Amino acid sequence: MVKSVLGRGVGALLPEESQDDADRFFMCDVDKISTNPNQPRSHFDEEKLQQLADSIQEKGIIQPLLVTRKASNRYVLIAGERRLRAARMLGHEEVPVVVMEEGDDRESLELALIENIQRHDLNPIEEALAYTRLMEEFNLTQEDVAKKVGRQRSTITNVLRLLQLPESVRNDVICGTISEGHARVLLRVKDDPDRLQDVRDRIIKDQLSVRATERICTQQPQSDAQPADKVKRPSPEELPKSYCAAVVNQLTNQLHTKVRIVQQGKRGRLEIEYYSSDDLDRLLSLLST
Structure with a gap:
């Protein structure tokens, strides 16, 4: 069921005839919507956000935001944070929302997260964190996640490996300081923190290509220590x-x-x-x- 409705938008989350649309779809005060603390995206490109705002200014918000209802007539966002941010940039007081009730089944909530992953160009680290959430919250394997998001399992595995990098390097990827390709190469020296930091600094300082970074990481580091019986005695x-x-x-x-x-x-x-x-x-x- 999940695979068959991917890409159809939030309408796929709602039964066709078993609910009152007025209760589920309406214009909501933006101040009543809180962002989801589990949102996989942590970095928002300002230029792309401005492009979305320009589009909304011209055409409006075509796809409603997906929210859940909380106490005191407030709502928590499930999908649509970029649209919400763009609307606030434009000074909009209301946005169209579709409410997913607390009683909706677990499969629908899982689908909402998958839709959120597929609809936005998450950076590789955010994508890896989203896959991790899917596996942990819904007890899925990497193979399960690959099928649900329509990607190869090897792709999921490679993206998840990026989480083995130290936080500072992960932040470099999030901010675009280094590319995903550079990050994959740095995994080769992840067990040598000093060398990893040195290579990372050279990537940025010398603007190294991924291939040049590979050559550096495949070189054997020089060892200063030698067995006592093999120490070379210098000639006069x-x-x-x-x-x-x-x-x-x-x-x-x-x-x-x-x-x-x-x-x-x-x-x-x-x-x-x-x-x-x-x-x-x-x-x-x-x-x-």
Whole structure:
């Protein structure tokens, strides 16, 4: 039943002939509507919200908001927060609503949440939180959720994995500071907080592509510790480690990339890493000045 009515709007939630439409659909005072604390969306794009307000200004609110009735003649929003916010931006005192009674069956409430997920362009983190709510509140598996929202199970699984990232990185995704693709790559280093933070900072500072980020995350970190019986003893002709470390540190700060000195007796080589053709051009420009 749920799958067959998805996409039909809130009208699909209401029996066709068994209720008085006047009791369920009316113009409601916006001040009597409270937002849903369980709303999956936490970030609202101001530009898109203004576009919706412009559309409402021209055509009105075509799709009613879905609410439940609470005490003291007040209502809690189930679906339609963007429409409510846009209406308030325009100074509208009333909006059209459809009331879902407390006695409505659990399937209808579940459908209302699914409709809310499908109707709005939630960012990946909000989408993951919405899927989690569906699974926890309605005892659904990932396979169940995939069928109900019309997506592949692998899509659900991949989106849910983003919740394993630390809150600061999740907030970056919500605000659009980094993309979902970057976030997926950062999952590879989620168990190394320092490295994750370092890569995240480089994504933003150097505007790294997803592919460049992948290359960084797949590199094996250099280990400073070596077993005592395998510590390489420098030859008398090699440069002191303290000097090499100072040079590496200075070049790293100047070039903003990984630098390494490899010694072979009196000889050696200086290795400077780059992560894309643009990054190589940047380094060439710095080295030629």
